[in-house]
Amino acid sequence: MDRDGPRIKLRLEYDAPLVLGPGKAQLLRLIGQHGSISAAGRQMGMSYKRAWSLVEEMNAAFAAPLVDSNRGGAGGGGATVTPTGQAVLHHYESLERLLRDKGAADLAAIGALMKTEEP
Amino acid sequence: MDRDGPRIKLRLEYDAPLVLGPGKAQLLRLIGQHGSISAAGRQMGMSYKRAWSLVEEMNAAFAAPLVDSNRGGAGGGGATVTPTGQAVLHHYESLERLLRDKGAADLAAIGALMKTEEP
Numbered sequence: 001m002d003r004d005g006p007r008i009k010l011r012l013e014y015d016a017p018l019v020l021g022p023g024k025a026q027l028l029r030l031i032g033q034h035g036s037i038s039a040a041g042r043q044m045g046m047s048y049k050r051a052w053s054l055v056e057e058m059n060a061a062f063a064a065p066l067v068d069s070n071r072g073g074a075g076g077g078g079a080t081v082t083p084t085g086q087a088v089l090h091h092y093e094s095l096e097r098l099l100r101d102k103g104a105a106d107l108a109a110i111g112a113l114m115k116t117e118e119p
Numbered sequence: 120m121d122r123d124g125p126r127i128k129l130r131l132e133y134d135a136p137l138v139l140g141p142g143k144a145q146l147l148r149l150i151g152q153h154g155s156i157s158a159a160g161r162q163m164g165m166s167y168k169r170a171w172s173l174v175e176e177m178n179a180a181f182a183a184p185l186v187d188s189n190r191g192g193a194g195g196g197g198a199t200v201t202p203t204g205q206a207v208l209h210h211y212e213s214l215e216r217l218l219r220d221k222g223a224a225d226l227a228a229i230g231a232l233m234k235t236e237e238p
Contacts, residue, residue, distance in 0.1 A: 009130035009140075010218070012226070014233055021128075063234045084232055091225040098222050099129075099214060106210040106217075107131070113203055114133055115182045 008099050008107075010092070018061035020092060024054055028089045031055075031067055032081040040079075055079075062088070127218050127226075129211070137180035139211060146173055147208045150186055151200040159198075174198075181207070 011021040023044075030040035041051025059065040066085030070078055081089070099107070130140040142163075149159035160170025178184040185204030189197055200208070218226070 007132040009128070009132060009138075011128035011130065012229065013126040013128060014230060018233070019128075020229070061234060062232050064232070088229055088232060091228045094225045095218060095222045098217065098225075102221060103214045103217050106213045109210045110131065110139070110207055111133060113181050113183070113207060114137070115180060 008096060010096055010099065012092075012095075014061070018057065020058075020088070024058055025089060025092050027051060027054055028058075028066060028081055028085055031079050032086070032089075035078050035080060037067070037069055037079045058085075058088075127215060129215055129218065131211075131214075133180070137176065139177075139207070143173055143177055144208060144211050146170060147177075147185060147200055147204055150174075150198050151205070151208075154197050154199060156186070156188055156198045177204075177207075 009022050011019055013019050026044060027040055030043055031037055034040050034043070037051050037055055038048045041048055044051070055067045055069070059067060062084060064084040065082055066088055068080050068082055128141050130138055132138050145163060146159055149162055150156055153159050153162070156170050156174055157167045160167055163170070174186045174188070178186060181203060183203040184201055185207055187199050187201055
């Protein structure tokens with residue numbers, strides 16, 4: 001939770017049975033950083049099973065997989081974010097940035113109407 | 120579910136314990152149209168108790184209430200969306216419109232990478 005404004009949860013529900021939200025976006029981001037689904041999930045406090053299931057859900061919804069992985073392979077299950085995965089993450093982040101930048105006035109206007117915390 | 124693109128679920132989580140998402144926005148919109156919390160909730164398939172609880176949650180989070188109501192009054196519990204409520208709804212809808220308009224290219228790019236349904 002940042003103090004600079006609201007946490008924006010942008011969920012895109014496509015006709016395909018996929019909801020793309022901040023959780024999956026963060027998982028993709030961390031898989032790219034760690035090269036590992038389990039390390040990415042661990043950092044988000046989720047089980048390997050849960051992280052794997054989210055990856056499978058994303059891979060199934062796109063024409064090409066977003067994450068390539070060697071599940072339980074000899075190398076210990078390394079994973080990479082594919083070019084398609086990078087593109088999806090790029091566009092999702094671009095939409096979040098659009099809200100934060102061009103939507104700043106509307107976000108601030110709602111915030112200004114809210115009750116301020118009593119000290 | 121529209122066929123023109125993804126359903127956008129924009130959830131704003133402010134530091135105050137409020138999540139402002141499509142459900143509460145639609146409830147506000149319908150209360151404004153029907154002048155009644157129960158009628159608005161009914162149209163969304165929710166119980167009066169649930170609709171009332173969402174209204175209370177919103178009213179508690181803002182400096183001024185978003186909905187004025189005569190709960191169970193002689194008039195049968197009419198409700199109006201206050202100027203504050205109208206302002207919140209306006210800014211929320213403006214953010215949704217921003218995503219749909221200025222975000223159209225990113226939304227379409229993600230959609231284009233998705234698996235197309237087999238006929």
